[in-house]
Amino acid sequence: MIETKSYIAKSVELMRPSGIRKFFDLAAGMEGVISLGVGEPDFVTSWSAREAAISSLERGLTSYTANAGLLELREAIADYTSSRFSVSYDAKEEIILTVGASQALDLALRAIIDPGDEVVVVEPCFVSYAPLVELAGGKTVTIEATSDQQFKLQADALREAITSKTKALLLCSPNNPTGAQLDKADLEAIAQIVKQHDLLVIADEIYAELAYDIPHTSIASLEGMRERTILINGFSKGFAMTGWRLGFICAPVELAAAMLKIHQYAMMCASTPAQYAALEALKTGMKDVEDMKKDYRRRRNYIVQSFNDMGLDCHTPGGAFYVFPSIQSTGLTSEKFAEELLKAERVAVVPGSVFGRSGEGFIRCSYASSMEQLQEAVRRIQRFINQ
Incomplete structure (x- = not known):
């Protein structure tokens, strides 16, 4: 009998399983659990988007799309990024539909990293960042964002982390897990350093629609940054379409072409019904997005106050x-x-520790649950603290 473990790539063997999934799986096996763990909207996809997907199936639109996705959807995304975030892209050559923002991130890293290249990552950060950098052959250089700075990347810390091997900065705003949002002044300071050192930015903006107090600013919209930014977004969070697995990349022509080559071999194209649903979501779903955001803001204010009240x-x-x-x-x-x-x-x-060393001493709680669930969770946590 062969020892199959010996065939596993070392990079995969050494990779730690997702800490988020560990606690989700534990909770799934228990009765009466309130989960504040997994980052998924408790809203359902808008009916108009679901109906568009159903209609596409009824019309027999079940074949592959172009590798980059439906041109009509890419044109809608170009209009969306221009009107919402003031950055314009060519629908035919600079936009790619992907299987979620996660695949978009993987494509971006694999397209730019050569062995030994360094990518600066700001912790606490989403659990997939470092593993995906390493699978692409790169090295992760971490910057620890701290609570006294509201978990925002500081320009001086970025400057100190850059070496001759640094190729890119991976930036997520609004942030998972902290919710930290970089404003225009924050991003301008970061952009200045990026341009000085001739770096790329991989901008994970999947939560762009969920900005509560000030409008979201895309770093790609700043002067001199469009040509050095790979913009990643999608429909999972803002449009409550997690299970549809549909994201998108916007990038300059040469970078987009490089990512498309990988996408052609690895994935062919994103789901056809999901693309028709997303097209309808962009056409008619923005009111649903705004309604969800209002509810999230109310829940945010409640749970922040509750945690502070319990010490x-x-x-x-x-x-x-x-x-x-x-x-x-x-x-x-x-x-x-x-x-x-x-x-x-x-x-x-x-546990905050799964998001990096600076996450130790913190916990991540998702408030993408009903107010009733949040209120009961707060009562239980308060009781736990008292005990």
């Missing part, structure tokens, strides 16, 4: 649908806190 310091996030309260006052590690809370009170949260 767990929590900054007010500018976007996404996560809060990142400190649990340092309890004396527990973030993993121990999450495990004990789940066992004692059936509330699932994610």
Whole structure:
């Protein structure tokens, strides 16, 4: 009998499983759990988008699309990025439809990284960033964003992290897991350094529609940044379309062409019915987006106040649908806190440590749940803290 483990690539063997998925799986096997763990809207996709997908199936539109996606959808995305975020792209050559923003990120990294290239990543960050950099043959250089700076990337820290091997900055705003949102002044300071050192930016803007207090600014819209930015977005979060798995990349022609080559071999094209649903969402779904955002804002304000009232310091996030309260006052590690809370009170949260070293001492809680669920979760967490 052969030892199959010996055939596994070392890069994969050494890769840690997702810490988010670990706690989600634990919660799934327990009764009466309120999950504040997985980052997924509790809203459903708008009826008009669902109906468009159904209609496409009824009309027999079930074949491949162009590798880059339906031209009509790419044209709608070009209009969307121009009107919403003040950055224009050529629909035929600079936009690619992908299987979620996750595949978009993978394409971007594989298209630009040579062995040994460094990518600067700001922690706390989404769990896939470092593994995807390493799978592409690169090296992750981390910057720790801290709570006293509301988890925002500081320009001086970026400057210090850059070396002769740095090729790109991977930036997420609004941020997962902290909800931190970089404003225009923050981004301009970062852009200046990026241009000085001739770097690229991979801008993960999947939460762009979920900015509550100030409008979202895309770093690609700043002077001199469009040509050095790979813009990643999609329909999962703002349009409540997680299961449809549809994202998109906007990038200058040469970069888009490089990513499209990989996409052709690895994926062929994104789901055809999902593309028709997304096209309808862009045409008629913006009111649904605004309605969801109003509800998220109300939930955000409630849960931030609740955590602060129970003695767990929590900054007010500018976007996404996560809060990142400190649990340092309890004396527990973030993993121990999450495990004990789940066992004692059936509330699932994610330890901050899974998002990087600077996430230790914090937990990520998603408020993409009904207000009733959030209120019950708060009661349970308060009881746990008291005990």
